[in-house]
Amino acid sequence: MQSYANPLLVLPDRPLPRSVAVIGAGTIGPDIAYYLKAAVPGLKLCIVDVVQEAVDRAVRRLHDHARKAVATGRMSQAQASRISENVVGTLDYGAIADAEWVLEAATENLHIKQTIFERVEAIVSPRALITSNTSSLPAEQMFDALRHGERATITHFFTPAWKNPVVEVVRWRGVDSSVVEYLRWLFCFTGKVPLETADVAGFMLDRVFTNWCNESALMLDRATAPEIDRVSHEFVHAGPFSVLNLTRGNPIMIAANTLQARLEGEHYLPASIFGSVDRWVDAVPGGSGPLSADAAEAVRERLLGILFSQSMDIVDRRIGEPADLELGCRLALGFKKGPFEVMNGLGEEMTRRLLDRLSEERPGMPTQKRPFAAYQDFLRHVLVDEVDRIKVITLRRPEALNALHDDMTDEILSVIRRYESDADVKGFVIVGYGRAFCAGADIGRFPNVLGDPEACIRYAHDCSRLLRHLDGMAKPVVAALNGMCLGGGFELAMRCHAIVAVDSAWMQLPEITLGIVPGIGALVVPYRRWPKAAAIFDDLLRRAERLTAKHAHELGVIDAIADDYAGLLALALERVDTISGHVKKIAEGPVSIPALTPVEPKAANGDRLSSEVIGIMEKAVRDAAAASTFADALEVGYRAFARSACTAAAKEGVAAFQERRRPDFTNTP
C-alpha cells in the first residue's frame, strides 16, 4: 500500500472500528479508552485486566473524564452520555471475541505482554488489529511468535493519553504496511498526531526522553534534582525530575535504559540511583537556588549534548523523520523548541563543541556524522506528497491549528518554486492537517510588530511573498479546505486559483475581533474576484460573520464541495486538471463596488467592536477598489493593517486572545 506523509491521503482499507478492547486497567488504558470513545461514535469498548478492582477503577476513570468534560463546558451532556454507554469492564477475555482492535496497555514486561498476545490471538479474528502501548520494547520481540503478526504493531501514546495528541506508530519488519497506513489514518482522522518510527528500543521520542532523564540523574553529583530541573526550564516546560515524579517513571527508566544498554551498548545503562529513589524533590519553576553559574552552565551543556546526540542519531539511523522529531518533542515531551531548532539557534560551532564535550564525558554516545547543514535541511511546517503528478502540500502545525507565519509561508513557497517548472508536475493542492485548514496568521507573532507601523508593513510584505507568487503563476494551485479557514488562511485560499471544500468547512475573517484588519488581501481580492459577493464580504470583514462552505459555493467563492477528506482530495486533483492552462488572473484595474452600508460596531456574536478599526477597514476597501493596479490595491491593505495594528483596540484584541479571554473594546474608540 502506498504511504503518504499526510496520513489522510490514503483510502483506508477498513472502516472505523465498531468494537475495541483495551487490555490493562492502569492509568493509560482508561485514558486511551476515553479518547477512543470520544473519537469514534457508537464504539463498543471493553477494558480487561486481571484484578476486578482495577477494572472498576478504570471504568470509573473513563466516566469521570466524561463528567469533567461536561463540567468544564468542553462537551455536551449528550456527548458525555454516549461516551459512557457501551463500556464494559471485565476479567473475561471471552468478552473481547468480537473486537476489531485489541490495544494492550499492560505492565511493561515482555513476558506478560507476550502471554497477553497469545491469549488474545486465540480469541479474536485473524484480521483483528493487535497493538501494544509499550514505550520501549521492540515489536519484533513482542510479536514474532504470533500466528498473524502482520496485523500487530506498536501504538505508543503519551501522558495524558486522552489529551496528548502524539501517538507513535511503529513500522516493524513483520507488519503489513496496510496496517501501519490504516492506523496512521485512523489516528489523524480522530484528531491525534501519528508519528511513524522504526522498530528500535524506545522508538523515537522515548530515546530522547529517557536519555535526557538518565543524563540528569547521572549529574546528581554536581547538582540537586531541583537545580537540574530549573536549568532545564530553558528548554522544557517541566524538568526531568518533576516529570518522573508525575509519571512515576523511575521503574520505566530502569527498564528502558537497561534494554537500550543491552541492545546498543553500556553507555546507555541507567543511573544506579533510579533503583533507590522513589520520589524526587520537586523544583519550583522559576525559583532560584544556590547553584553556581559555572555548575549551571555545565548542567545546561550536558543536557543539550545528550539532546543533540540522540536527535542526530534518530535522524541518521532513520528511526524517525526530523520534522516528526521536532513536533513530537514539542507536543509529546513538552520541549519549548524542537532539538534541531535549538541547534540552529546555537549555531554550528557551539553544537559541535557541546557534542565533543559529551563524547569526552560519555564515550560511546552517538555524535554528529554529517555536515551541520544536512541536519537542518528539512521542511518543518508542511508535508509534501505526490498524487497523480500533483504535489499535495499539507499545512501541519497542529498545536496552532495550522496558523501561518512567515517561515511556514516561505516553506510553501519553496515547494512551489522547486516544482513549478518541472514538466512532470501538473500543479499543486494545499490542504490542512487535522481539523483545520488554517486558523489564520499566527497571532503569537503579532506582539512583535504591534504599534510599529514600519514593522507592520514589512511583516505584511513578508507574509505576502507567497501570495504575490501565486498571483503570477501559470500552473494551478488549488486550496482544499478540510475544515475551518480563517483570516490569513482564507487570504491564502483566495489567492489559490480554485477553492474546494468539505461540506463542514467554514470561513471567517475574525481580525476585527482582534482589533485589526486583515492585511494581506482580504480587503482587496474578494471585490475583484467575486464582485457579486461584495455585500457578504462587507459583513465578513466588519462583523466577523462565518461563511459556510455551502453558502460560499452558492456565491461562487468555492468551486465544489465534497463529503469527506478523501472526496476533497479527489475534487482538488480534478480541479487542478480542469483549470490547467486556464489559470485566471485577479482583475488588475480599478473596480466599482457597491457603497458600504453603515454598521453598528458589533460582531456577529454580539460583542462590541472598535469603530476606529471598522473605519480604517471601510476606507481601505474603498481605496483599494479605486487603486489603479492590483499591486497598489494590495499596498493599501498592508498600510491599513499597519494603521489598525497601532490602535489601542489592537493592543486589547491581541492581548485578549493570548490571555484566553473575550476582548473588551469599551474603552477603545
Ligand code: COA
Ligand atoms: N495563531 C496562533 N495560535 C492559534 C491561532 C492563531 N491564529 N488559532 C488557534 N491557535 C492556537 C490556540 O491558541 C490554541 O493553542 P493552545 O492549545 O496552546 O492554547 C490552539 O491553537 C488550539 O486552539 P483553540 O482555541 O484551543 O481551539 P478552539 O477549537 O477552541 O478554537 C478557533 C478554534 C480557531 C475558533 C480559535 O482558536 C480562534 O479564535 N483562533 C484565532 C483565529 C483568528 O483570529 N485568526 C485570525 C488571525 S489574524
